[in-house]
Amino acid sequence: xxxxxxxxxxxxxxxxxxxxxxxxxxxxxxxxxxxxxxxxxxxxxxxxxxxxxxxxxxxxxxxxxxxxxxxxxxxxxxxxxxxxxxxxxxxxxxxxxxxxxxxxxxxxxxxxxxxxxxxxxxxxxxxxxxxxxxxxxxxxxxxxxxxxxxxxxxxxxxxxxxxxxxxxxxxxxxxxxxxxxxxxxxxxxxxxxxxxxxxxxxxxxxxxxxxxxxxxxxxxxxxxxxxxxxxxxxxxxxxxxxxxxxxxxxxxxxxxxxxxxxxxxxxxxxxxxx
Amino acid sequence: xxxxxxxxxxxxxxxxxxxxxxxxxxxxxxxxxxxxxxxxxxxxxxxxxxxxxxxxxxxxxxxxxxxxxxxxxxxxxxxxxxxxxxxxxxxxxxxxxxxxxxxxxxxxxxxxxxxxxxxxxxxxxxxxxxxxxxxxxxxxxxxxxxxxxxxxxxxxxxxxxxxxxxxxxxxxxxxxxxxxxxxxxxxxxxxxxxxxxxxxxxxxxxxxxxxxxxxxxxxxxxxxxxxxxxxxxxxxxxxxxxxxxxx
Numbered sequence: 001x002x003x004x005x006x007x008x009x010x011x012x013x014x015x016x017x018x019x020x021x022x023x024x025x026x027x028x029x030x031x032x033x034x035x036x037x038x039x040x041x042x043x044x045x046x047x048x049x050x051x052x053x054x055x056x057x058x059x060x061x062x063x064x065x066x067x068x069x070x071x072x073x074x075x076x077x078x079x080x081x082x083x084x085x086x087x088x089x090x091x092x093x094x095x096x097x098x099x100x101x102x103x104x105x106x107x108x109x110x111x112x113x114x115x116x117x118x119x120x121x122x123x124x125x126x127x128x129x130x131x132x133x134x135x136x137x138x139x140x141x142x143x144x145x146x147x148x149x150x151x152x153x154x155x156x157x158x159x160x161x162x163x164x165x166x167x168x169x170x171x172x173x174x175x176x177x178x179x180x181x182x183x184x185x186x187x188x189x190x191x192x193x194x195x196x197x198x199x200x201x202x203x204x205x206x207x208x209x210x211x212x213x214x215x216x217x218x219x220x221x222x223x224x225x226x227x228x229x230x231x232x233x234x235x236x237x238x239x240x241x242x243x244x245x246x247x248x249x250x251x252x253x254x255x256x257x258x259x260x261x262x263x264x265x266x267x268x269x270x271x272x273x274x
Numbered sequence: 275x276x277x278x279x280x281x282x283x284x285x286x287x288x289x290x291x292x293x294x295x296x297x298x299x300x301x302x303x304x305x306x307x308x309x310x311x312x313x314x315x316x317x318x319x320x321x322x323x324x325x326x327x328x329x330x331x332x333x334x335x336x337x338x339x340x341x342x343x344x345x346x347x348x349x350x351x352x353x354x355x356x357x358x359x360x361x362x363x364x365x366x367x368x369x370x371x372x373x374x375x376x377x378x379x380x381x382x383x384x385x386x387x388x389x390x391x392x393x394x395x396x397x398x399x400x401x402x403x404x405x406x407x408x409x410x411x412x413x414x415x416x417x418x419x420x421x422x423x424x425x426x427x428x429x430x431x432x433x434x435x436x437x438x439x440x441x442x443x444x445x446x447x448x449x450x451x452x453x454x455x456x457x458x459x460x461x462x463x464x465x466x467x468x469x470x471x472x473x474x475x476x477x478x479x480x481x482x483x484x485x486x487x488x489x490x491x492x493x494x495x496x497x498x499x500x501x502x503x504x505x506x507x508x509x510x511x512x513x514x515x516x517x518x519x520x521x
Contacts, residue, residue, distance in 0.1 A: 011381035018378030022364070022371075029366050101362035105423075108326045109379045110351040263329040 015111055016119045023123040026093070027130070037085060037131045041078035042138060044200075049074055052200070061202055063234040075136075075144055076230035077199025080222060082135055083128045083158070083165050084193060088186055090124035091169030095176050107262045114257040121170055121253065125162030132158055150233045157232040157242070161225040164245045167252035168221075174260045197223040221248040278337075279304045279353075279431045279462030280325070285334030287320055287485075294320045295485040298334070302431065302464045302478075307457045309473050310466040311505075312482035313513055318466040319359055321482070322435045326356050339430050355429035357420050359436045359466075365409040369400065369419050372408060373426060380427040387426065394422035397452070414445035421449065425456070432456065433464040438472065446472065470506050479505070481512045488512040 027033065049071045097103040106116055136151065146154075172189060194200075196213065197220045207214035217223050224241035231238035278301035287295040295317045302308045312318050323329035325336055327348065336343040339353040363372050370391060377387035395401045398418040408416060417437050424432060434453070438446040450472050457463045465472070473479065479496045481489040489496045489512055493505060502508035 014378050014381040018375050021378070022367070022375050025367055025371060026364070101358055101360040102364055104326070104328060104356075104358055105362050105376060106379065107328060108351055108354075108356055110348045112348055262327070263323055 012111065012115065015109060015116065016122065019106070019116075019119040020123040020126055023090075023120075023127050027127045033089065034131065034134075037082055037089075038135055038138065040085065041081050041135055044074060044078055044081070045071060045139060045142065045144075061204070063231045063236040071142070072144055073202075074200055075139055076233060077197070077226050079132050079135065079158070079229050080161065080197070080199050080226040081194060082131050083125075083162050083225070084190060084222060086128035086131060087124060087162070087165030087169040088172075088190055089169075090120070090127070090166055091173035092186075094120065094170060094173040098173075103262070113260070113262070117170060117257060117260060118253065121163055121166040124166040124169070125159055128162040128166075129155070129158055146233045147235065150235055153235050154229055154232040157228050160242070160245050160249065161229060164221065164225060164249040164252065167249050167256060171252045171256040171259070174256050193220060193222040196220050197226055199223075199226050221245065224248075278302055279339055280433075280464060281335075281337040282321075282325075283335045283337075285321070285324060285331070285336070287317075287324060287329065287332065289320075293485060295324075298482070298485070298487055300480045300487060300490045302462050304430065304462045305457060305460050306476075306478055307454055307463045307465055307474065308478040308480060310464060310480050310482055311468065311470065311473065311509060312466070313468050315484075316468075316482045316513075317485040318468075318482060319435055320485075322356075322358070322433060322466065325433060326354070327351060353430040355424035355427070355432040357417075357424045357432070357434040357437045359439070361413075361416055361420065363408045363416055363419060363423075366407060368405050368407055369395070369411070370404045372419065373423055376423045377426050382427060390426050390428075391422070394425065395419075398422065414441050414449075417441060417445070417449060421452070429461070431462040431464070433466075435466045436468065438467065438469065450474075470509055473505050481509065483513040 052070050052074075094103065097106075106120070107113060109116060133151075136146075139145075168189075196217050198217060199222070203214050203217050203223070206217050221244055224238075224244040228238050228241040228245055231241070280302035282301070283299040285295055285298040286293065298317070298321065300308075310318055310321070320329065324331050325338075325343070327343065331344055336350075338350045341350040343350045364375070367375070373391045373394075374384075374387060377384075377391070382390070391404070392401065395404055398415075398421075400415060400418060400422075403411060403415065408419065411419065420437070421434075424434075432453070438449055441449070446469070453463050453465060454474060467473075473493060475493055477493055479489065479491065479493050480487060481496065489499060489508070491499070497503070497505070497508050500508035500511050502511055
C-alpha cells in the first residue's frame with residue numbers, strides 16, 4: 001500500500017462512514033432486533049436477579065467499596081451480554097450478506113480488504129453502544145445507576161469490548177460455510193461464553209464449586225470484557241482484562257483477515273461448475 | 275502490455291481437483307461491448323470472480339486500465355464497475371440508500387453522488403422510485419438500479435455477469451441497448467451471457483466453453499471461422515451445445 005495522503009484519508013473515512021451508516025440503518029429497520037437486545041438483559045435484571053439475589057451472597061470485591069445487590073453486580077455482565085449477542089448478530093448478518101451477495105459490493109471496493117473487514121467490526125461495535133446505553137438508561141429506572149463519569153469512562157472500554165466480540169463473531173462467520181450452520185455454532189459459543197464467565201457470578205463464587213470451572217472462567221475472554229466494563233463503570237482500570245481484550249481483538253481480527261475467503265459465497269451459490 | 279481497457283492473459287483456475295479455466299486470454303477494448311458467451315458452467319462466473327478479486331488469481335495475468343491486478347491489488351479495481359450475476363442490493367434499504375452506500379464506499383463526494391444518482395435513475399425512468407425500498411422493486415428495476423450503482427463512479431470498464439437472466443424480453447432489450455449506448459460513449463463493456471439473442475452484430479465476441487476460449491473476435495470473424503451463418507450456429511458448433519439452450 002502506498003503512503004496515506006490527505007485524499008486517501010478522506011477516502012478511508014468515507015468507506016467507514018458508508019459501512020457505519022448501512023449497519024445503523026439496518027439496525028433501525030430491524031426494530032425487533034433492538035427490542036430483543038433490550039428485553040433479554042432486562043429479563044435477567046428484573047426476573048432472574050430477583051431469584052438469584054436470595055441464593056447468592058456477594059462479598060465486597062473490587063471494584064465495589066461496599067456490599068451491593070445482585071442486580072448491581074450483574075449489570076456489567078448484562079452489558080457484556082448485549083455486546084456478545086450483538087457481535088454474534090453482526091456475524092450472522094455477515095454470513096447473510098455473503099449468501100445474499102452484498103459482501104461482494106464491499107469486498108470489491110478498491111481498499112485493502114483488512115480495512116473493509118475492520119470497518120464491519122467497528123460499525124457493529126458502534127451499533128452495540130446504542131443498545132448498551134439504552135439498557136443503562138432503563139436500568140437507571142430500576143434504581144441501578146453509576147456516576148456520570150462512570151458512564152463516560154465506560155465508553156472507550158465498551159468500544160474495545162465491542163470490537164473484540166465483533167472480531168470473534170467475524171472470525172466465526174468466516175469459518176461458516178452456510179447460513180444454516182450458524183445457529184449450531186452460536187449455541188456452542190454464546191452460551192458457554194456467557195455462563196462460563198463472571199457475568200452472572202463472581203469467579204470466587206464459582207471456585208467454591210469447581211476449581212476447573214473457575215479456571216476456565218478466568219481464561220474466558222468474555223470474563224475480561226465484563227470485568228473491564230465493570231471496573232470502568234466505577235472509574236477504575238482493569239489492566240489485565242484490558243490487555244486480554246486487546247490481545248484477543250488483534251488475534252481474532254488477524255485470523256479473520258488471513259482466513260476470510262471472499263469467494264466462498266460465490267462458490268456456494270454458483271457451485272464449483274460456474 | 276496492451277492498450278485494451280481490460281486484458282486477460284493465460285488465466286487458469288482450479289476448484290479442488292477440477293480445472294475451471296484453462297489458459298484463458300482475451301482483451302476488452304474501450305468503446306465496444308465484448309460479449310463473453312458461454313453455456314452454464316463454462317467458467318464465466320469464475321472469470322468474473324478472478325477479475326473482481328473475489329477469487330485469488332494464481333495463474334495468469336489480469337491488467338485493468340494498464341494496472342496489473344496481481345501487483346496493484348485492490349487499487350486496480352478503481353476503474354472497474356461490476357454487476358454480479360446474483361442481485362447484491364440490500365433489500366431493506368431504499369434505492370437511494372443503496373446507491374449512497376456505494377458512493378460513500380467509492381469516496382464520491384456527497385453532492386457529486388447526489389447528482390449522479392439522480393441522473394442515473396432518470397436515465398432508467400426510476401427517479402420516482404428513489405425512496406422506495408428495493409424489496410418493493412421488480413427484478414428488472416433492481417437490475418437497472420444495480421447498473422446505476424456500478425456506474426456511479428464513472429468507471430472506464432463495466433463488467434456484467436449474466437445480468438438479464440430471468441428478466442422479460444423488453445427489459446432485457448432495454449438493458450442491452452443501454453449498455454451499448456454506454457459503450458458508444460467510450461466505456462469498455464464486458465458482458466457475460468448465455469443468451470445468444472443479446473449479441474449485436476458489431477459486438478466483439480469471446481466464446482468460452484468448459485473453461486477454454488473457443489473463439490474470439492468481431493462477430494463476423496467468429497462466424498467466418500466457424501463457417502456459420504448465425505451466432506446461434508457458431509455457438510452450437512463451438513460448444514457442441516443443444517440448440518434449444520441458445521434462446
